[in-house]
Amino acid sequence: MTVTVDWYLILAAVLFVIGAAGLLVRRNAIVMFMSIELMLNAVNLTFVSVGRELGNLTGQFAVFFVLVVAAAEVVVGLAIIVSIFRTRATASVDELSEMKG
Amino acid sequence: MTELILFLIFGSLALTGGLTVVAAKNPVHSAMGLMLTLFSLAVFYVVQAAHFVAAVQVIVYAGAVMTLFLFVIMLIGVDQEENLRETIRFQRPLVALVGLAVVVVGVVVAVGGRFAWVTGPARTGAEVNGTVEAIGDELFTVWLLPFEATSLLLIIASVGALALAFYQPRRRQRDEEDTR
Numbered sequence: 001m002t003v004t005v006d007w008y009l010i011l012a013a014v015l016f017v018i019g020a021a022g023l024l025v026r027r028n029a030i031v032m033f034m035s036i037e038l039m040l041n042a043v044n045l046t047f048v049s050v051g052r053e054l055g056n057l058t059g060q061f062a063v064f065f066v067l068v069v070a071a072a073e074v075v076v077g078l079a080i081i082v083s084i085f086r087t088r089a090t091a092s093v094d095e096l097s098e099m100k101g
Numbered sequence: 102m103t104e105l106i107l108f109l110i111f112g113s114l115a116l117t118g119g120l121t122v123v124a125a126k127n128p129v130h131s132a133m134g135l136m137l138t139l140f141s142l143a144v145f146y147v148v149q150a151a152h153f154v155a156a157v158q159v160i161v162y163a164g165a166v167m168t169l170f171l172f173v174i175m176l177i178g179v180d181q182e183e184n185l186r187e188t189i190r191f192q193r194p195l196v197a198l199v200g201l202a203v204v205v206v207g208v209v210v211a212v213g214g215r216f217a218w219v220t221g222p223a224r225t226g227a228e229v230n231g232t233v234e235a236i237g238d239e240l241f242t243v244w245l246l247p248f249e250a251t252s253l254l255l256i257i258a259s260v261g262a263l264a265l266a267f268y269q270p271r272r273r274q275r276d277e278e279d280t281r
Binding site: 024063071076 | 192203247
C-alpha cells in the first residue's frame with residue numbers, strides 16, 4: 001500500500017478544519033492565532049504534496065512565501081495582542097467590542 | 102512502505118497536535134500541540150523531497166514563531182479563565198456543520214483527483230528536488246522580485262511591531278507627568 005497525494009490532501013483538509021473550528025469556537029486571542037497558524041500549515045502541506053505530484057518546485061516557493069508572510073503576521077498580531085492587554089488587561093476577543101458597528 | 106509507516110505515525114501525531122491546540126484549556130498546552138503538528142509536517146516535507154522547506158519549517162516556525170508565542174503567553178498570563186459562552190446562537194452546531202462540509206468537499210476533490218482543474222494537467226514522472234541548491238537557483242532568478250518584496254514586508258512588520266510596543270495611551274502619559 002503506497003501513500004498517494006490524496007492521503008496528504010485529506011490530512012491537510014482535516015487539519016484545516018480543526019484550525020477553522022478552533023478559530024470560530026475559542027475566545028482567547030492567542031489560541032485563535034495559533035488556530036490560524038494551523039490552517040496556514042495545512043495549506044502548506046497541500047502545496048508541497050500537489051507540487052510533488054505535478055513534478056515542479058512552484059509549490060515549495062508558495063510555501064516559502066507563506067512562511068515569510070506568516071512570520072510577519074505573527075509579529076504584528078502578537079504586538080497588537082500585547083498592546084491590547086496593556087490597556088485592557090484581557091486577551092478575550094469578546095471583551096473588545098468598541099469598534100462594532 | 103517506509104512512507105506508509107511515517108505517514109501513519111506522524112499523521113496521527115499531527116492530528117493529535119491540532120486537536121490539542123483547539124481543545125487545551127491552558128494556552129501553553131495549545132502551543133505545545135501546535136509545535137507537535139509543525140514538527141510532523143516537517144517530517145512530511147522531508148518525505149516529499151522538500152528538504153529546504155522542512156529546514157525552514159523547523160527553524161522559522163517551530164523555532165522562532167513558537168518562541169514568540171510562548172513569550173507572549175508568559176507575558177500576559179496563562180491562568181485567566183476563558184469565557185466560552187456563545188454570543189451567537191447555535192454557533193457550535195454551525196461550526197461543526199461547516200467543518201464537516203469542508204472535509205467532505207476536500208475528500209471528494211482529493212479522491213476524485215479533481216485538483217487538476219486548478220493546477221493544470223500533471224507532468225507525471227518528473228521528480229521534484231527541493232534541495233537548498235535547487236531552491237536557491239530558482240529563488241534568485243525567477244522569484245527575485247517577490248523575494249525582495251518579502252524583505253520589504255519584514256521591515257514593515259518589524260517597524261510596526263516596534264511602533265505598537267512603544268505606543269502609550271495619552272491618558273497614562275499624563276498620569277505619569279502628574280505623579281512627577
